[in-house]
Amino acid sequence: MDFLRKKFDEIRKPFNKGGKFEKFAPAINSIDTLLFVPKHNTHGGAHIRDGVDLKRVMVTVIFALLPAMFFGMYNIGFQHFSQLGESTAILDCMIFGAWKFLPMLLVSYGVGLAIEIAFAVYNQHEVNEGYLVSGMLIPLIMPIDFPLWMLAVSVVFAVFIGKEAFGGTGMNIFNPALIARAFAFFSYAPQMSGDKVWVADASTIDAVSGETILGQLAAGTDTSWSVLDMFLGFIPGSVGETSVLAILIGAAILIFTGVGSWKIMTGTLIGGAAMGLIFNALGINELMNFPWWQHLLVGGFAFGAVFMATDPVSGAQTEKGKWIYGILIGFFAIMIRVFNGAYPEGMMMAILLMNVFAPTIDHYVVAGNIKKRKNRLKAA
Amino acid sequence: MAEGKEALFSKQNKALLSDPLNDNNPISVQVLGICSALAITVQLKPAVVMSLAVLFVVIASNVIVSLIRNLIPGRIRIIVQLLIVASLVILVDQVLKAYAYDVSKELSVFVGLIITNCIVMGRLEAFALANGPWKSFLDGVGNGAGYALILVLVAVFRELLGSGKLFGIEILGHKAKTIADSTGLYALGYENNGFMLLSPMALITVGLIIWVQRSKNRKLIEQH
Numbered sequence: 001m002d003f004l005r006k007k008f009d010e011i012r013k014p015f016n017k018g019g020k021f022e023k024f025a026p027a028i029n030s031i032d033t034l035l036f037v038p039k040h041n042t043h044g045g046a047h048i049r050d051g052v053d054l055k056r057v058m059v060t061v062i063f064a065l066l067p068a069m070f071f072g073m074y075n076i077g078f079q080h081f082s083q084l085g086e087s088t089a090i091l092d093c094m095i096f097g098a099w100k101f102l103p104m105l106l107v108s109y110g111v112g113l114a115i116e117i118a119f120a121v122y123n124q125h126e127v128n129e130g131y132l133v134s135g136m137l138i139p140l141i142m143p144i145d146f147p148l149w150m151l152a153v154s155v156v157f158a159v160f161i162g163k164e165a166f167g168g169t170g171m172n173i174f175n176p177a178l179i180a181r182a183f184a185f186f187s188y189a190p191q192m193s194g195d196k197v198w199v200a201d202a203s204t205i206d207a208v209s210g211e212t213i214l215g216q217l218a219a220g221t222d223t224s225w226s227v228l229d230m231f232l233g234f235i236p237g238s239v240g241e242t243s244v245l246a247i248l249i250g251a252a253i254l255i256f257t258g259v260g261s262w263k264i265m266t267g268t269l270i271g272g273a274a275m276g277l278i279f280n281a282l283g284i285n286e287l288m289n290f291p292w293w294q295h296l297l298v299g300g301f302a303f304g305a306v307f308m309a310t311d312p313v314s315g316a317q318t319e320k321g322k323w324i325y326g327i328l329i330g331f332f333a334i335m336i337r338v339f340n341g342a343y344p345e346g347m348m349m350a351i352l353l354m355n356v357f358a359p360t361i362d363h364y365v366v367a368g369n370i371k372k373r374k375n376r377l378k379a380a
Numbered sequence: 381m382a383e384g385k386e387a388l389f390s391k392q393n394k395a396l397l398s399d400p401l402n403d404n405n406p407i408s409v410q411v412l413g414i415c416s417a418l419a420i421t422v423q424l425k426p427a428v429v430m431s432l433a434v435l436f437v438v439i440a441s442n443v444i445v446s447l448i449r450n451l452i453p454g455r456i457r458i459i460v461q462l463l464i465v466a467s468l469v470i471l472v473d474q475v476l477k478a479y480a481y482d483v484s485k486e487l488s489v490f491v492g493l494i495i496t497n498c499i500v501m502g503r504l505e506a507f508a509l510a511n512g513p514w515k516s517f518l519d520g521v522g523n524g525a526g527y528a529l530i531l532v533l534v535a536v537f538r539e540l541l542g543s544g545k546l547f548g549i550e551i552l553g554h555k556a557k558t559i560a561d562s563t564g565l566y567a568l569g570y571e572n573n574g575f576m577l578l579s580p581m582a583l584i585t586v587g588l589i590i591w592v593q594r595s596k597n598r599k600l601i602e603q604h
């Protein structure tokens with residue numbers, strides 16, 4: 001390792017103080033800390049010693065995302081070949097899926113990190129790791145045939161408006177990945193919805209119909225997918241959101257490491273189930289009759305609940321607030337799905353909406369707590 | 381009176397014209413008149429017509445109010461101002477209906493709403509009531525132009541990126557049903573950005589203009 005360290009130090013010499021490229025120090029620093037463990041130690045005084053920093057937290061989330069990502073890649077191939085009636089060998093599917101998905105991932109990371117580094121150099125601060133997770137989430141919540149340049153534009157918008165305009169990592173009020181999706185959804189509707197975008201190359205093959213389950217329900221037709229398919233994820237949809245099983249593995253990792261809040265996840269499930277039950281009781285249209293527990297299996301519901309709603313920056317911070325925040329997300333997600341057929345993906349809207357209200361929720365939870373304590377003080 | 385001695389385009393008077401374009405822009409600095417800036421900037425043509433209409437109303441009402449400023453009783457000055465502005469707006473509306481019916485239909489209620497445009501009332505209250513007609517005229521030109529500048533900027537953005545046109549002329553090429561039949565950028569697979577046609581994007585564009593302006597003009601950044 002010493003050899004590598006020396007080699008890297010040589011490379012970064014011109015970036016050090018007084019060097020030729022001093023201005024670009026933040027860029028090289030970010031690569032440095034990504035490759036090597038930083039040597040900064042604390043000196044003197046009392047410190048809480050904990051190995052967890054932002055980078056470790058982000059890497060944990062990425063590990064949690066891997067099952068969903070790999071299944072997503074497999075499912076891209078599976079949907080494509082099964083619709084064509086060809087053999088669906090696992091390896092073929094994986095290779096086809098990787099061929100389709102990796103360019104999206106590369107574009108997302110390339111464009112996003114370039115903007116992050118540009119901002120860091122311009123403002124002379126260190127590059128933050130916040131984009132590591134967003135950059136992976138963004139391609140996972142897009143349809144597979146989404147053109148790469150549109151993806152790039154969405155990423156630019158998400159990082160610029162969704163994040164840097166508010167002051168960078170940790171300051172954004174909306175989840176940047178969802179900003180990217182919302183932007184793409186409203187900007188390029190034909191590429192983001194309908195029955196031709198969810199299966200790879202569907203637009204060039206007439207026989208293929210890759211309508212998502214929510215799309216079918218909104219159109220009033222019956223779905224042909226079994227509940228097991230919905231749970232395991234062998235259904236058309238955005239890349240990473242189809243398999244509830246893979247997402248649950250991710251959820252287990254997040255909860256076990258304490259990175260994601262189980263309160264928000266459970267709250268979202270409860271809210272969604274409650275709203276689903278209410279609509280089942282009313283049962284006016286196809287979407288209302290869709291069994292409440294199946295609502296939780298399809299669309300981006302599970303993915304949103306586990307990876308989007310639990311974003312510690314844009315979500316609620318207080319413990320009681322997390323419950324309220326989660327329950328309302330589930331509530332609104334199902335409500336938007338059912339009431340507005342044009343936006344079958346209610347989860348995105350619901351989370352963005354609750355992002356706005358998260359600080360308000362926190363404010364009232366804190367205010368309520370202060371009031372309770374004051375009363376206790378009075379009584380004593 | 382000081383006005384008599386002052387040159388027509390003294391430094392002070394020039395500032396009346398140039399300040400509202402940048403340092404004291406009615407939209408990007410004072411954040412007035414936002415509703416119309418959001419509503420009619422989908423295309424360049426209505427934005428230009430709207431700008432001209434507001435320019436006319438601001439200038440004319442500024443001059444009129446300034447001329448009679450010593451006759452208006454303080455207590456009912458708002459009503460008097462509103463009457464003047466409303467008559468001018470009706471004038472504009474009728475002219476538009478007569479000579480530019482299509483645009484007038486497109487602008488619909490927003491011509492009438494110039495009456496409530498904060499820029500107009502704001503200039504009357506803040507400037508015309510206290511200054512002579514020539515200065516008020518310059519102030520009206522400056523503020524109307526400041527409003528027009530932002531409106532046109534936003535509209536250029538939105539029409540170019542949202543429908544690939546400017547003044548209804550296809551700038552980025554022709555978009556046909558298939559890529560093969562399209563020309564220009566569309567032949568490369570480019571698509572119009574539908575979000576640009578929705579009003580949130582106008583707000584974001586104004587926000588971006590404010591961002592750029594303040595990073596160039598640091599004295600505008602508020603201290604907290």
